[in-house]
Amino acid sequence: MSAHPTRRPSLAERRKAETRLDIARTAARLFAEHGTADVTAEQIAAEAGIGLRTFYRYSRTKEEAVEPLLATGAQRWLGVVASGPHRLPTLAELEQAIQAALTFEGAPEDLETTRGLIHAMSDDPALRAIWHRINMESERDLYRVLTDLAGPDPDPLRLRQIATATAGAIRIAVEQWASGDGPTAGAGSPADLAIRCLRAFANGIGAES
Template sequence: MSATHPIVRPTLAERRKQETRMDIARTAARLFAEHGTAAVTAEQIASESGVALRTFYRYARTKEEAVEPLLATGAQRWLEIVAAGPQRVPTLPELEEAIQTSLTFEGAPEDLETTRGLIHAMDDDPALRTVWHRINLEAERDLLCVLTDLAGPTEDPLQLRLLAAASAGAIRIAVEQWASDNAPATGPGAPADLAVRSLRALAGGIGH
Protein backbone atom coordinates (compact mmCIF):
# COMPACT_ATOMS: atom_id res chain seq x y z
CA MET A 1 0.00 0.00 0.00
CA SER A 2 2.97 2.34 -0.41
CA ALA A 3 2.29 5.73 -1.93
CA THR A 4 5.51 5.52 -3.94
CA HIS A 5 5.48 1.92 -5.14
CA PRO A 6 4.07 1.17 -8.62
CA ILE A 7 0.64 -0.40 -8.87
CA VAL A 8 0.79 -4.05 -9.93
CA ARG A 9 -2.33 -5.14 -11.81
CA PRO A 10 -3.62 -8.62 -10.88
CA THR A 11 -3.72 -11.27 -13.59
CA LEU A 12 -7.00 -12.80 -14.76
CA ALA A 13 -6.33 -15.90 -12.65
CA GLU A 14 -5.64 -13.74 -9.60
CA ARG A 15 -8.84 -11.76 -10.17
CA ARG A 16 -10.83 -14.98 -10.37
CA LYS A 17 -9.29 -16.18 -7.12
CA GLN A 18 -10.16 -12.85 -5.49
CA GLU A 19 -13.74 -13.13 -6.74
CA THR A 20 -14.06 -16.68 -5.43
CA ARG A 21 -12.65 -15.67 -2.07
CA MET A 22 -15.07 -12.74 -1.85
CA ASP A 23 -18.02 -14.96 -2.84
CA ILE A 24 -17.10 -17.34 -0.02
CA ALA A 25 -16.71 -14.41 2.38
CA ARG A 26 -20.15 -13.00 1.53
CA THR A 27 -21.78 -16.39 1.91
CA ALA A 28 -20.11 -17.06 5.25
CA ALA A 29 -20.95 -13.58 6.52
CA ARG A 30 -24.59 -13.90 5.49
CA LEU A 31 -24.95 -17.28 7.16
CA PHE A 32 -23.25 -16.08 10.36
CA ALA A 33 -25.46 -12.99 10.47
CA GLU A 34 -28.61 -15.05 9.94
CA HIS A 35 -27.88 -18.06 12.13
CA GLY A 36 -24.88 -17.30 14.35
CA THR A 37 -21.49 -18.90 13.86
CA ALA A 38 -22.16 -21.95 16.05
CA ALA A 39 -24.97 -23.13 13.77
CA VAL A 40 -22.96 -22.81 10.54
CA THR A 41 -20.38 -25.29 9.26
CA ALA A 42 -17.58 -24.96 6.74
CA GLU A 43 -19.36 -27.59 4.64
CA GLN A 44 -22.49 -25.42 4.53
CA ILE A 45 -20.52 -22.33 3.53
CA ALA A 46 -18.74 -24.25 0.77
CA SER A 47 -21.97 -25.77 -0.52
CA GLU A 48 -23.84 -22.46 -0.66
CA SER A 49 -20.81 -20.80 -2.27
CA GLY A 50 -20.80 -23.42 -5.02
CA VAL A 51 -17.30 -24.71 -4.25
CA ALA A 52 -15.88 -27.96 -2.93
CA LEU A 53 -14.89 -28.15 0.73
CA ARG A 54 -11.29 -28.64 -0.38
CA THR A 55 -11.51 -25.37 -2.32
CA PHE A 56 -12.96 -23.62 0.72
CA TYR A 57 -9.94 -24.61 2.79
CA ARG A 58 -7.59 -23.21 0.16
CA TYR A 59 -8.98 -19.77 0.96
CA ALA A 60 -9.62 -20.00 4.70
CA ARG A 61 -8.20 -22.11 7.50
CA THR A 62 -11.39 -21.81 9.57
CA LYS A 63 -15.00 -20.87 8.92
CA GLU A 64 -14.52 -17.61 10.85
CA GLU A 65 -11.51 -16.59 8.76
CA ALA A 66 -13.63 -16.96 5.62
CA VAL A 67 -15.25 -13.54 6.25
CA GLU A 68 -11.95 -11.69 6.31
CA PRO A 69 -12.07 -10.33 2.71
CA LEU A 70 -15.47 -8.76 3.29
CA LEU A 71 -14.45 -7.11 6.55
CA ALA A 72 -11.18 -5.90 5.06
CA THR A 73 -12.78 -4.20 2.06
CA GLY A 74 -13.42 -0.91 3.85
CA ALA A 75 -9.86 -0.73 5.18
CA GLN A 76 -8.44 -1.37 1.70
CA ARG A 77 -10.60 1.39 0.21
CA TRP A 78 -9.53 3.80 2.95
CA LEU A 79 -5.83 3.08 2.43
CA GLU A 80 -6.14 3.57 -1.34
CA ILE A 81 -7.82 6.95 -0.85
CA VAL A 82 -5.15 8.18 1.56
CA ALA A 83 -2.29 6.92 -0.65
CA ALA A 84 -3.79 8.59 -3.73
CA GLY A 85 -4.08 11.98 -2.02
CA PRO A 86 -1.49 14.77 -1.72
CA GLN A 87 2.06 13.44 -1.52
CA ARG A 88 2.50 14.47 2.10
CA VAL A 89 1.02 13.46 5.44
CA PRO A 90 -2.68 14.37 5.23
CA THR A 91 -4.20 16.94 7.53
CA LEU A 92 -7.01 15.94 9.88
CA PRO A 93 -9.65 17.51 7.59
CA GLU A 94 -8.21 15.50 4.69
CA LEU A 95 -8.33 12.31 6.76
CA GLU A 96 -11.93 13.11 7.70
CA GLU A 97 -12.80 13.48 4.02
CA ALA A 98 -11.09 10.17 3.23
CA ILE A 99 -13.04 8.46 6.01
CA GLN A 100 -16.32 9.88 4.76
CA THR A 101 -15.58 8.61 1.25
CA SER A 102 -14.45 5.16 2.34
CA LEU A 103 -17.40 4.66 4.70
CA THR A 104 -20.05 5.79 2.23
CA PHE A 105 -21.46 2.47 1.10
CA GLU A 106 -23.37 3.52 -2.00
CA GLY A 107 -24.22 0.52 -4.14
CA ALA A 108 -23.39 -2.03 -1.45
CA PRO A 109 -26.33 -2.03 1.01
CA GLU A 110 -26.34 -5.81 1.33
CA ASP A 111 -22.66 -5.94 2.30
CA LEU A 112 -23.25 -3.19 4.85
CA GLU A 113 -26.18 -4.96 6.48
CA THR A 114 -24.27 -8.23 6.48
CA THR A 115 -21.39 -6.47 8.24
CA ARG A 116 -23.83 -5.25 10.87
CA GLY A 117 -25.00 -8.81 11.41
CA LEU A 118 -21.40 -9.99 11.71
CA ILE A 119 -20.64 -7.38 14.37
CA HIS A 120 -23.63 -8.67 16.33
CA ALA A 121 -22.48 -12.28 15.88
CA MET A 122 -19.06 -11.41 17.33
CA ASP A 123 -20.62 -10.98 20.76
CA ASP A 124 -20.89 -14.76 21.05
CA ASP A 125 -17.83 -15.84 19.06
CA PRO A 126 -14.27 -15.10 20.25
CA ALA A 127 -12.81 -16.53 17.03
CA LEU A 128 -14.82 -14.09 14.91
CA ARG A 129 -13.77 -11.20 17.18
CA THR A 130 -10.16 -12.25 16.71
CA VAL A 131 -10.54 -11.95 12.93
CA TRP A 132 -12.12 -8.50 13.30
CA HIS A 133 -9.40 -7.19 15.61
CA ARG A 134 -6.64 -8.64 13.43
CA ILE A 135 -8.05 -6.86 10.38
CA ASN A 136 -8.17 -3.58 12.28
CA LEU A 137 -4.64 -4.02 13.59
CA GLU A 138 -3.35 -4.77 10.09
CA ALA A 139 -5.19 -1.71 8.76
CA GLU A 140 -3.44 0.44 11.36
CA ARG A 141 -0.07 -1.04 10.41
CA ASP A 142 -0.70 -0.55 6.69
CA LEU A 143 -1.85 3.03 7.26
CA LEU A 144 1.35 3.72 9.17
CA CYS A 145 3.33 2.43 6.18
CA VAL A 146 1.42 4.79 3.87
CA LEU A 147 1.92 7.76 6.20
CA THR A 148 5.61 6.95 6.54
CA ASP A 149 5.98 6.91 2.76
CA LEU A 150 4.22 10.27 2.55
CA ALA A 151 6.18 11.85 5.42
CA GLY A 152 8.99 14.34 5.01
CA PRO A 153 12.34 14.06 6.83
CA THR A 154 11.16 16.30 9.68
CA GLU A 155 8.06 14.24 10.53
CA ASP A 156 8.01 12.76 14.03
CA PRO A 157 7.59 8.94 13.82
CA LEU A 158 5.66 8.98 17.09
CA GLN A 159 3.17 11.46 15.62
CA LEU A 160 2.69 9.20 12.62
CA ARG A 161 2.04 6.18 14.86
CA LEU A 162 -0.48 8.16 16.87
CA LEU A 163 -2.21 9.37 13.73
CA ALA A 164 -2.44 5.84 12.31
CA ALA A 165 -3.75 4.46 15.61
CA ALA A 166 -6.30 7.25 16.00
CA SER A 167 -7.56 6.87 12.42
CA ALA A 168 -7.86 3.08 12.50
CA GLY A 169 -9.38 3.21 15.98
CA ALA A 170 -11.93 5.82 14.93
CA ILE A 171 -13.17 3.63 12.09
CA ARG A 172 -13.38 0.50 14.25
CA ILE A 173 -15.22 2.28 17.05
CA ALA A 174 -17.60 3.91 14.59
CA VAL A 175 -18.55 0.67 12.83
CA GLU A 176 -19.05 -1.16 16.13
CA GLN A 177 -21.15 1.65 17.60
CA TRP A 178 -23.22 1.94 14.42
CA ALA A 179 -23.95 -1.78 14.49
CA SER A 180 -24.84 -1.65 18.19
CA ASP A 181 -27.21 1.28 17.65
CA ASN A 182 -28.82 -0.28 14.57
CA ALA A 183 -28.43 3.15 13.00
CA PRO A 184 -29.00 3.97 9.31
CA ALA A 185 -26.28 3.75 6.67
CA THR A 186 -26.26 7.50 6.02
CA GLY A 187 -26.80 10.67 8.03
CA PRO A 188 -26.40 11.12 11.79
CA GLY A 189 -25.25 7.94 13.49
CA ALA A 190 -24.01 6.36 10.24
CA PRO A 191 -20.49 4.89 10.10
CA ALA A 192 -19.05 7.93 8.28
CA ASP A 193 -20.59 10.37 10.75
CA LEU A 194 -19.44 8.41 13.81
CA ALA A 195 -15.93 7.87 12.42
CA VAL A 196 -15.37 11.58 11.77
CA ARG A 197 -16.60 12.41 15.27
CA SER A 198 -14.35 9.73 16.75
CA LEU A 199 -11.30 10.90 14.79
CA ARG A 200 -11.79 14.47 15.99
CA ALA A 201 -11.96 13.24 19.57
CA LEU A 202 -8.97 10.87 19.32
CA ALA A 203 -6.64 12.92 17.10
CA GLY A 204 -7.47 16.48 18.09
CA GLY A 205 -4.14 17.01 19.84
CA ILE A 206 -1.84 15.28 17.35
CA GLY A 207 -1.17 18.36 15.28
CA HIS A 208 -2.00 17.35 11.71
Protein backbone atom coordinates in the same frame (compact mmCIF):
# COMPACT_ATOMS: atom_id res chain seq x y z
CA MET B 1 1.10 -0.62 1.61
CA SER B 2 2.78 2.10 -0.44
CA ALA B 3 1.35 5.36 -1.68
CA HIS B 4 3.01 4.64 -5.03
CA PRO B 5 1.13 2.74 -7.79
CA THR B 6 1.45 -1.04 -7.56
CA ARG B 7 1.38 -3.79 -10.19
CA ARG B 8 -2.07 -4.54 -11.54
CA PRO B 9 -3.16 -8.05 -10.48
CA SER B 10 -3.36 -10.67 -13.22
CA LEU B 11 -6.71 -12.04 -14.41
CA ALA B 12 -6.13 -15.25 -12.43
CA GLU B 13 -5.32 -13.25 -9.29
CA ARG B 14 -8.45 -11.13 -9.72
CA ARG B 15 -10.63 -14.18 -10.19
CA LYS B 16 -9.14 -15.80 -7.10
CA ALA B 17 -9.76 -12.63 -5.10
CA GLU B 18 -13.36 -12.48 -6.37
CA THR B 19 -13.93 -16.09 -5.31
CA ARG B 20 -12.49 -15.44 -1.85
CA LEU B 21 -14.71 -12.37 -1.46
CA ASP B 22 -17.78 -14.29 -2.60
CA ILE B 23 -17.05 -17.00 -0.02
CA ALA B 24 -16.51 -14.30 2.61
CA ARG B 25 -19.83 -12.61 1.86
CA THR B 26 -21.62 -15.94 1.97
CA ALA B 27 -20.04 -16.91 5.29
CA ALA B 28 -20.70 -13.49 6.81
CA ARG B 29 -24.34 -13.58 5.75
CA LEU B 30 -24.86 -17.05 7.21
CA PHE B 31 -23.10 -16.10 10.45
CA ALA B 32 -25.22 -12.95 10.72
CA GLU B 33 -28.44 -14.92 10.14
CA HIS B 34 -27.75 -18.02 12.23
CA GLY B 35 -24.70 -17.41 14.43
CA THR B 36 -21.38 -19.14 13.88
CA ALA B 37 -22.16 -22.17 16.05
CA ASP B 38 -25.00 -23.26 13.76
CA VAL B 39 -23.14 -22.76 10.48
CA THR B 40 -20.73 -25.32 9.04
CA ALA B 41 -18.03 -25.08 6.40
CA GLU B 42 -20.13 -27.46 4.31
CA GLN B 43 -23.07 -25.04 4.41
CA ILE B 44 -20.89 -22.10 3.41
CA ALA B 45 -19.40 -24.05 0.51
CA ALA B 46 -22.82 -25.18 -0.70
CA GLU B 47 -24.26 -21.65 -0.50
CA ALA B 48 -21.23 -20.28 -2.35
CA GLY B 49 -21.56 -22.91 -5.06
CA ILE B 50 -18.20 -24.56 -4.49
CA GLY B 51 -16.95 -27.89 -3.19
CA LEU B 52 -15.74 -28.34 0.37
CA ARG B 53 -12.21 -29.07 -0.85
CA THR B 54 -12.23 -25.76 -2.74
CA PHE B 55 -13.48 -23.98 0.37
CA TYR B 56 -10.50 -25.25 2.36
CA ARG B 57 -8.11 -24.10 -0.35
CA TYR B 58 -9.26 -20.57 0.38
CA SER B 59 -9.81 -20.74 4.14
CA ARG B 60 -8.47 -22.92 6.95
CA THR B 61 -11.56 -22.46 9.14
CA LYS B 62 -15.12 -21.28 8.71
CA GLU B 63 -14.40 -18.15 10.77
CA GLU B 64 -11.39 -17.20 8.67
CA ALA B 65 -13.60 -17.29 5.59
CA VAL B 66 -14.97 -13.81 6.44
CA GLU B 67 -11.53 -12.19 6.53
CA PRO B 68 -11.54 -10.94 2.89
CA LEU B 69 -14.78 -9.03 3.47
CA LEU B 70 -13.35 -7.23 6.50
CA ALA B 71 -9.97 -6.70 4.81
CA THR B 72 -11.63 -5.20 1.72
CA GLY B 73 -13.05 -2.39 3.84
CA ALA B 74 -9.63 -1.73 5.36
CA GLN B 75 -7.90 -1.71 1.97
CA ARG B 76 -10.56 0.63 0.57
CA TRP B 77 -9.75 3.11 3.34
CA LEU B 78 -5.99 2.82 2.86
CA GLY B 79 -6.36 3.28 -0.87
CA VAL B 80 -8.27 6.54 -0.42
CA VAL B 81 -5.58 7.94 1.90
CA ALA B 82 -2.72 6.81 -0.35
CA SER B 83 -4.29 8.35 -3.45
CA GLY B 84 -4.24 11.86 -1.96
CA PRO B 85 -1.48 14.48 -2.16
CA HIS B 86 1.99 13.10 -1.44
CA ARG B 87 2.22 14.64 2.03
CA LEU B 88 0.67 14.01 5.41
CA PRO B 89 -3.10 14.51 5.18
CA THR B 90 -4.72 17.25 7.21
CA LEU B 91 -7.54 16.47 9.65
CA ALA B 92 -10.05 17.70 7.05
CA GLU B 93 -8.51 15.42 4.42
CA LEU B 94 -8.65 12.45 6.79
CA GLU B 95 -12.32 13.21 7.37
CA GLN B 96 -12.90 13.33 3.61
CA ALA B 97 -11.11 10.00 3.23
CA ILE B 98 -13.27 8.45 5.95
CA GLN B 99 -16.41 9.78 4.27
CA ALA B 100 -15.33 8.32 0.92
CA ALA B 101 -14.23 4.98 2.34
CA LEU B 102 -17.27 4.38 4.56
CA THR B 103 -19.89 5.47 2.04
CA PHE B 104 -21.16 2.30 0.37
CA GLU B 105 -23.43 3.73 -2.31
CA GLY B 106 -22.82 0.80 -4.65
CA ALA B 107 -22.89 -2.03 -2.11
CA PRO B 108 -24.60 -1.01 1.16
CA GLU B 109 -25.37 -4.69 1.71
CA ASP B 110 -21.72 -5.25 2.60
CA LEU B 111 -22.07 -2.78 5.46
CA GLU B 112 -25.31 -4.37 6.66
CA THR B 113 -23.66 -7.79 6.50
CA THR B 114 -20.79 -6.43 8.57
CA ARG B 115 -23.32 -5.26 11.17
CA GLY B 116 -24.72 -8.76 11.50
CA LEU B 117 -21.22 -10.20 11.57
CA ILE B 118 -20.21 -7.96 14.48
CA HIS B 119 -23.31 -9.13 16.36
CA ALA B 120 -22.22 -12.74 15.77
CA MET B 121 -18.77 -11.96 17.19
CA SER B 122 -20.15 -11.57 20.69
CA ASP B 123 -20.48 -15.35 20.95
CA ASP B 124 -17.41 -16.37 18.96
CA PRO B 125 -13.87 -15.64 20.22
CA ALA B 126 -12.33 -16.85 16.93
CA LEU B 127 -14.40 -14.36 14.94
CA ARG B 128 -13.53 -11.54 17.37
CA ALA B 129 -9.85 -12.38 17.01
CA ILE B 130 -10.09 -12.01 13.24
CA TRP B 131 -11.84 -8.64 13.59
CA HIS B 132 -9.17 -7.34 15.95
CA ARG B 133 -6.36 -8.69 13.79
CA ILE B 134 -7.77 -6.95 10.71
CA ASN B 135 -7.98 -3.70 12.64
CA MET B 136 -4.42 -4.01 13.95
CA GLU B 137 -3.11 -4.76 10.46
CA SER B 138 -5.04 -1.78 9.12
CA GLU B 139 -3.40 0.46 11.71
CA ARG B 140 0.06 -0.83 10.82
CA ASP B 141 -0.62 -0.42 7.10
CA LEU B 142 -1.87 3.12 7.66
CA TYR B 143 1.33 3.90 9.54
CA ARG B 144 3.34 2.67 6.53
CA VAL B 145 1.24 4.80 4.16
CA LEU B 146 1.69 7.87 6.34
CA THR B 147 5.44 7.22 6.56
CA ASP B 148 5.62 7.14 2.78
CA LEU B 149 3.57 10.33 2.49
CA ALA B 150 5.56 12.18 5.16
CA GLY B 151 8.75 12.30 3.13
CA PRO B 152 12.25 12.53 4.63
CA ASP B 153 12.82 12.62 8.39
CA PRO B 154 9.26 11.85 9.54
CA ASP B 155 8.36 11.88 13.23
CA PRO B 156 7.52 8.21 13.97
CA LEU B 157 5.68 9.06 17.19
CA ARG B 158 3.41 11.55 15.47
CA LEU B 159 2.73 9.13 12.62
CA ARG B 160 1.81 6.38 15.07
CA GLN B 161 -0.51 8.75 16.92
CA ILE B 162 -2.29 9.67 13.68
CA ALA B 163 -2.52 6.04 12.55
CA THR B 164 -3.80 4.81 15.91
CA ALA B 165 -6.32 7.62 16.35
CA THR B 166 -7.69 7.31 12.82
CA ALA B 167 -7.87 3.52 12.73
CA GLY B 168 -9.35 3.52 16.24
CA ALA B 169 -11.98 6.07 15.27
CA ILE B 170 -13.12 3.87 12.39
CA ARG B 171 -13.21 0.69 14.51
CA ILE B 172 -15.12 2.35 17.34
CA ALA B 173 -17.56 3.93 14.90
CA VAL B 174 -18.33 0.70 13.08
CA GLU B 175 -18.77 -1.23 16.34
CA GLN B 176 -21.01 1.48 17.81
CA TRP B 177 -23.08 1.67 14.63
CA ALA B 178 -23.42 -2.12 14.54
CA SER B 179 -24.75 -2.14 18.12
CA GLY B 180 -27.88 -0.26 17.02
CA ASP B 181 -29.99 0.23 13.93
CA GLY B 182 -28.40 3.38 12.52
CA PRO B 183 -28.44 4.15 8.78
CA THR B 184 -25.63 3.34 6.34
CA ALA B 185 -25.42 7.01 5.28
CA GLY B 186 -26.04 10.40 6.87
CA ALA B 187 -26.32 11.20 10.56
CA GLY B 188 -25.55 8.18 12.71
CA SER B 189 -23.86 6.27 9.87
CA PRO B 190 -20.40 4.70 10.24
CA ALA B 191 -18.82 7.60 8.34
CA ASP B 192 -20.56 10.18 10.52
CA LEU B 193 -19.62 8.40 13.76
CA ALA B 194 -15.99 7.88 12.65
CA ILE B 195 -15.57 11.56 11.82
CA ARG B 196 -17.04 12.52 15.20
CA CYS B 197 -14.63 10.11 16.93
CA LEU B 198 -11.64 11.47 15.03
CA ARG B 199 -12.55 15.06 15.92
CA ALA B 200 -12.88 14.10 19.57
CA PHE B 201 -9.44 12.47 19.49
CA ALA B 202 -7.98 15.54 17.76
CA ASN B 203 -9.52 17.91 20.29
CA GLY B 204 -8.56 15.84 23.32
CA ILE B 205 -10.22 13.18 25.43
CA GLY B 206 -13.58 14.32 26.71
CA ALA B 207 -13.97 17.15 24.19
CA GLU B 208 -17.27 17.60 22.39
CA SER B 209 -17.10 16.41 18.75
